[in-house]
Amino acid sequence: MTTQVQKPGAGGGAEAARALPALADFALDPEVHHLNHGSFGAVPRPVLDHLAALRAEMEGNPDAWWRTLTGRIAAARAEVAAFLRTSPDSLAFVPNASAGASTVLASLRFPAGARILMTDHTYGAVAMGVRRVAAPHGAVVDTVHVPLDASTEEISSLFAEKLASGAPVALVVVDQITSPTARLFPLPEIVAASHAAGARVLVDGAHAPGLLADPLGHASGADYWTGNLHKWTCGPRGTAALVAAENVARELVPLVNSWGAPNPYPHSFDEQGTQDVTGWLAVPGSLAFFAERGGWEAARETMDRTVTAAQALLAEALRADLAGVRVNEAPSMRLIPLSPVLATDRDSAAALQLRIADELRCEVSVTSWDGRGFLRLSAHVYNRPEEYAYLAERLPALLAAAEREAA
Template identity: 40%
Template sequence: MAEPARTEETSPSVFPGGAELFRLGPAVAHLNHGSFGAVPLPVMAAQQRLRDEADADPDAFFLAAPDRTAQARTRIAQHLGMDPEGSALVANATEAANLALDAAGLSADDEVLVTDHGYGTVVAAAARRARVVTVALDPLLPDEEAVRKAVLAGVTPRTRLVLLDHISSPTARFIAAPALLSDLRERGIVTVVDGAHAPGTLADPLAGNPDFWFGNLHKWGYAPPGSALLTVAPRFRDRVPAPVPSWEDERGFPRSVEYRATVDYTGWLAAPEGLDLLARLDAPRVRRHNSALAAYGARLLARVPGLTPLPYDERLPMRALRLPPGFARTPAESVALREEIAGRLGFRVLVWPWPGGGGIRISGQIYNTPQEYERLATALGRLLDGR
């Protein structure tokens, strides 16, 4: 198969010093930052200093952990434009979803509206508590307004809560836009927003003021794994359950949620360092760079016969394309193709399943280069042609 046709367009520049900030291995090209992130070396060093401190004097470290966690949370909230007393540090978006759904006080007869772009474990958390109604969103819906109309069309008089992705994981689409959240609020519906990809990606991640919002800090916020933030509207804060009983229970939210006895707090305490680094690198510049890289990669992949680009938002550092029919129709097929792309071709990407044929999602980050996407387009074209 011939290589994807080249155009005269200028490829994005390499971010100066970006690759040197990470310890990623050379065996594969890491074009999937959106799934697990990657921890920059300065943040690793900050976390290691905290571990050394805990090892040197465990008593002092754990006795101070609640106050130091609150201080870290305040720094994070300032970066994200959120109320530090209305937010709590948690392990990840899935844990936050469970806490939010418990606080909403759902019953088995309540209806929770979700979309078929929702993250699997988050949707499963809703299904454990109420009756889930799924709105099918065509991946080719052209814009936020089309998404808004499709979601509102699924609302019924029985809809108690709507659970939406801020940015959908597989398809990299804006779903919980401010206009949609406003419409739902006017209908008296509780809104829960899965903002897993928002911290570090969006300048104003809480736009629209949902009742519950949560986002991972370890993806685009450069924090260690196991770092996320849950933000709760005032009327629900005293309903958020503590994950485990602790000595901080009497302090209420957010401390009752954060204190976990003798667990490893170093990731949370180092998390502000990631957002500090992003600010030093110039966050708007990083966002523009990452989006331009992802867009460049998507344009190259769109020239591969059979790949169809999906609508996108130019603010986002991810792009998605549909694979030819018959590829990645099921979760098992998508995992197999993902691992083949990693093992045979040497690229880390997300492959997502969809009935009839799934898709591929790529990310852009400051450690990536345009040449990685060029090589991916050539290699993937040959792989698909060989099928």
């Protein structure tokens, strides 16, 4: 895929003239401790205002709105492409990263018996999509088990072994930053090994925009990449990017067949009935908001510093051993292992997360992977150390009660 087209400033100079955004810059409830930015994001107030104005314009004259919409989408796509350092011709807007992955999977044809390779860290919705597409083609889904404490070299070796054994691999689906376990995978090595084995690569970069300065550069050579714009870049919900290499982009078609379908990629994605795409048009405002309020480099440094300190504080409070989770940690996201009897599956993890929200007024992410439960911390610029101190003071008692009930 094409990269290095434009490089917006990362921070410093005029960008650093204003302080980084604070909680008051978002519409978040100040009575709740919002410590789970990585799941749903948060939209700055000026962007919400712009979004409301766009929707008012759409409702005020729908005919005029749809007459000019494709040109406005093209302009927004160019700004997002510049932020991601790619060509506008390589990028299509999609509702979210799962939709981007589903679009790729639905556009491909797999020979009977061919393998689709993914890992046991793959996001659940994407894994379901892989299995659903594989079944009617007679393709085989093969899973690479990647230990939580695997080094970069070990992860690369595990992929190489899987690629070299068994039937040919048609497609490798790999996370850039894993959702349940907050790992940063070594994509350059994985992509190179996959291509050497004749397999295409789909990168799920759901968490990458905003967290990585150059997510497409890190995934350089991948055939397809998709990333959310509503998470760390704080765009409106329903905004994500799908980027495809030039030699495979022409095969991609939208999941919804509409009047734009005959157009070449990515323009075929611009006209999909009466879909509300105001979020796509408002995304550049989120990018500009952070660029003007301290800059992206300062934002990333602040987020990572905050969550690193929070991980240490909560690990001490919970007497958690971090030895097995301190390898390949993702920027601005951290894991804390829970008791072996807590969050052993998805349902019990969701129940514990809800209990923490109800009893402590703290929104956190509790994940379950390989039968173990984890507190997954994620921090944005509006998070403050005292919020994590509040959680560290009260969470041990709640978890102790939960352990007694689980015994």
